[in-house]
Amino acid sequence: xxxYFVLCILISLFLSTFVAANEKLDQLKTFTQDQGxxxxxxxxxxxxxxxxxxxxxxxxxxxxxxxxxxxxxxxxDHERIPERxxxxxxxxxxxxxxxxxxxxEYTKAALFKDPSKKTPVFVRFSTVAGSRGSTDIPxxxxxxxxxxxxxxxxxxxxxxxIPIFFIQDAVKFPDLIHSVKPExxxxxxxxxxxxxxxxxxxSLTPExxxxxxxxxxxxxxxxxxxxxxxxxxxTFRLINASGKSRFVKFHLKPIEKGxxxxxxxxxLKVSGQDPDFHRRDIEALIExxxxxxxxxxxxxxxxxxxxKFDFDILDATKLIPEEDFPIKFVGKLVLDKxxxxxxxxxxxxxxxxxxxxxxxxxxxDPLLQGRLHSYIDTQISRVGINFAEIPINQPIxxxxxxxxxxxxxxxxxxxxxxxxxxxxxxxxxxxxxxxYVSHHERIEGWKVRExxxxxADHFSQATMFWNSMADWEKKHIIDAFSFELNMVQDQGVRxxxxxxxxxxxxxxxxQGVSLKTxxxxxxxxxxVAYKKASPSLSMDKKSQSIKGRKVAVxxxxxxxxxxxxNVSKTITDQKASVVVISNKAxxxxxAGGQKVKIDKPLENAPSVLFDAWVVIGGEASSKTLGSSxxxxxGLKETFMHGKPVAALGTSSKLLYQNNIPVDINQGVFSKxxxxxxxxxxxxxxxxxxxxxxxxxxA
Ligand code: HDE
Numbered sequence: 001x002x003x004y005f006v007l008c009i010l011i012s013l014f015l016s017t018f019v020a021a022n023e024k025l026d027q028l029k030t031f032t033q034d035q036g037x038x039x040x041x042x043x044x045x046x047x048x049x050x051x052x053x054x055x056x057x058x059x060x061x062x063x064x065x066x067x068x069x070x071x072x073x074x075x076x077d078h079e080r081i082p083e084r085x086x087x088x089x090x091x092x093x094x095x096x097x098x099x100x101x102x103x104x105e106y107t108k109a110a111l112f113k114d115p116s117k118k119t120p121v122f123v124r125f126s127t128v129a130g131s132r133g134s135t136d137i138p139x140x141x142x143x144x145x146x147x148x149x150x151x152x153x154x155x156x157x158x159x160x161x162i163p164i165f166f167i168q169d170a171v172k173f174p175d176l177i178h179s180v181k182p183e184x185x186x187x188x189x190x191x192x193x194x195x196x197x198x199x200x201x202x203s204l205t206p207e208x209x210x211x212x213x214x215x216x217x218x219x220x221x222x223x224x225x226x227x228x229x230x231x232x233x234x235t236f237r238l239i240n241a242s243g244k245s246r247f248v249k250f251h252l253k254p255i256e257k258g259x260x261x262x263x264x265x266x267x268l269k270v271s272g273q274d275p276d277f278h279r280r281d282i283e284a285l286i287e288x289x290x291x292x293x294x295x296x297x298x299x300x301x302x303x304x305x306x307x308k309f310d311f312d313i314l315d316a317t318k319l320i321p322e323e324d325f326p327i328k329f330v331g332k333l334v335l336d337k338x339x340x341x342x343x344x345x346x347x348x349x350x351x352x353x354x355x356x357x358x359x360x361x362x363x364x365d366p367l368l369q370g371r372l373h374s375y376i377d378t379q380i381s382r383v384g385i386n387f388a389e390i391p392i393n394q395p396i397x398x399x400x401x402x403x404x405x406x407x408x409x410x411x412x413x414x415x416x417x418x419x420x421x422x423x424x425x426x427x428x429x430x431x432x433x434x435x436y437v438s439h440h441e442r443i444e445g446w447k448v449r450e451x452x453x454x455x456a457d458h459f460s461q462a463t464m465f466w467n468s469m470a471d472w473e474k475k476h477i478i479d480a481f482s483f484e485l486n487m488v489q490d491q492g493v494r495x496x497x498x499x500x501x502x503x504x505x506x507x508x509x510x511q512g513v514s515l516k517t518x519x520x521x522x523x524x525x526x527x528v529a530y531k532k533a534s535p536s537l538s539m540d541k542k543s544q545s546i547k548g549r550k551v552a553v554x555x556x557x558x559x560x561x562x563x564x565x566n567v568s569k570t571i572t573d574q575k576a577s578v579v580v581i582s583n584k585a586x587x588x589x590x591a592g593g594q595k596v597k598i599d600k601p602l603e604n605a606p607s608v609l610f611d612a613w614v615v616i617g618g619e620a621s622s623k624t625l626g627s628s629x630x631x632x633x634g635l636k637e638t639f640m641h642g643k644p645v646a647a648l649g650t651s652s653k654l655l656y657q658n659n660i661p662v663d664i665n666q667g668v669f670s671k672x673x674x675x676x677x678x679x680x681x682x683x684x685x686x687x688x689x690x691x692x693x694x695x696x697x698a
């Protein structure tokens with residue numbers, strides 16, 4: 001018994017050395033509150049009745065004296081804060097960053113130095129245009145904002161899932177956002193760029209072209225937040241301990257999961273079926289032990305290499321092709337814990353590109369320079385002047401300065417000194433030799449309101465993006481532009497998009513859109529077509545694993561239990577999940593009498609919420625599912641959306657009756673023996689875009 005006890009202690013000590021310590025989570029713990037046993041007012045007074053107001057008699061009028069009712073209702077009346085002017089819809093998670101090796105050759109930032117050290121992070125993903133209650137799946141850019149709680153203070157990398165931006169100068173941001181937000185006269189449409197004002201602004205602002213190409217590609221409708229890339233976008237500076245500066249672009253690439261998206265028809269349906277799809281997905285991944293993981297990378301450019309580019313590295317509408325400047329992976333970002341409270345953490349978190357640590361510095365990119373003003377300004381009106389004191393925004397090393405007071409002040413600063421220099425407080429807190437020093441860049445120039453001539457080329461990289469796409473990606477881009485423009489009423493605006501912008505990107509693109517919209521091409525391209533391609537921009541790649549994918553497995557009474565068991569094992573062995581679906585709720589009984597719990601009845605399990613649709617065999621089961629409209633619809637829809645489908649054994653008749661040709665090279669499986677490794681490979685591929693789907697009606 002004694003030995004057992006000692007062993008247990010030893011094992012738990014051993015394990016505790018491996019359990020990740022997260023200083024930020026420890027700090028947040030001191031602010032968390034349990035429900036407690038008894039209800040009190042905010043003043044700590046025990047409440048005796050929380051169901052009735054204080055009244056003059058059981059049927060009488062309410063009394064003003066009812067302080068409990070008034071306190072409760074007043075608090076409720078003020079529960080909302082202004083939503084973010086952009087990126088209002090979001091979801092966050094905690095985790096950590098860990099460097100792969102010591103990168104102090106490039107930056108003195110402590111978080112990139114010690115491979116054994118994990119820096120806590122909080123990441124907030126977001127859409128841009130929609131309100132806080134809008135769908136997770138609009139066609140839109142996704143925000144990817146990371147708060148690194150480093151030992152030297154907070155570093156915010158406030159990036160997106162697309163490596164470039166719509167505009168070059170921050171002064172155009174209010175115009176861009178006014179144009180994409182719902183139109184002011186009727187507040188329509190919500191979370192969509194498919195309307196007149198957006199395309200009016202875009203067509204008159206050719207610098208938007210490159211970004212339009214990205215947003216109209218499937219990058220604008222990611223399958224999962226875990227299958228998105230992330231980018232810091234602007235060129236920043238890395239500074240090492242000897243003061244050497246290099247330019248850098250920050251990158252994040254999903255580990256193993258690949259870059260995958262919905263198709264548009266699927267995205268539209270998911271928005272209706274489950275507008276919280278991405279929120280649920282990230283939560284399910286984390287709760288099922290499938291943390292979200294990215295390789296964090298630097299694209300490093302020496303100062304004397306800048307002349308190599310045929311664009312200006314200060315122009316945020318341009319990217320640096322990976323083929324020219326490979327990404328150096330410097331560490332891993334892992335998200336493994338959901339917040340305890342959405343409002344306290346995800347809503348109140350306040351990012352700012354100006355939150356930097358020594359070793360990271362800015363460039364003169366006019367978009368970045370404008371952002372350095374906007375974020376702190378917006379936090380003041382959204383969260384208040386003391387936003388940095390809110391638990392999620394506090395650094396893990398303590399902030400100490402002479403800033404005082406203001407609404408919602410939390411710290412109780414002791415003593416009478418709140419100024420520097422001082423003699424009454426031993427001149428503390430005082431500036432430090434280790435403090436942040438801005439890079440010594442020599443600046444000289446005339447005071448002008450002028451766009452640099454080096455920012456003038458708006459089409460070359462838009463064409464490079466087009467050149468880099470697989471055929472199916474090109475088709476989706478044409479379809480997306482056409483869908484959007486067919487929602488635009490004004491003929492002048494429609495024509496301007498094709499004749500001002502698209503014709504200058506690529507003739508096939510312009511012709512494709514013209515064909516689908518009826519917009520006449522009246523212009524000729526203004527310059528010689530750019531020839532370069534950057535294959536890394538294409539999403540036409542398999543992922544290394546199917547971790548976290550969700551497969552619908554359909555069964556009805558009389559199903560083949562052994563087949564079901566093996567199919568489930570194939571999927572769950574790969575850390576993907578199986579959702580058991582049937583024509584009813586409760587339990588389903590196999591031909592051999594085994595009982596299996598049904599996760600969802602067909603009514604609650606539309607195919608668009610899954611990565612694949614598998615119908616298990618078994619005479620009676622196949623008969624029931626074969627005559628179920630929803631099961632057949634799901635099969636056709638999954639096929640139409642390019643995803644792997646399987647109808648095994650006796651259920652293969654569902655494929656025939658729905659005109660779905662069996663072809664494992666097209667991700668369509670009918671034989672149980674061919675299932676297994678090949679199905680996993682099909683899921684890694686994610687989608688099959690060469691299927692002939694014209695005759696499928698779903
Ligand atoms: Fe933002 N942006 N932005 N933005 N942005 C905001 O700050 C702004 C830009 C990005 O999850 C706001 O706290 C200007 C580029 C993300 O809380 C605001 C310009 C990139 C988030 C603001 C840009 C971003 C924001 C609104 C043009 C990618 C969500 C609420 C100069 C590099 C952060 C807030 C979160 C949020 C201003 C352009 C990313 C108003 C003026 C480029 C991920 O301050």
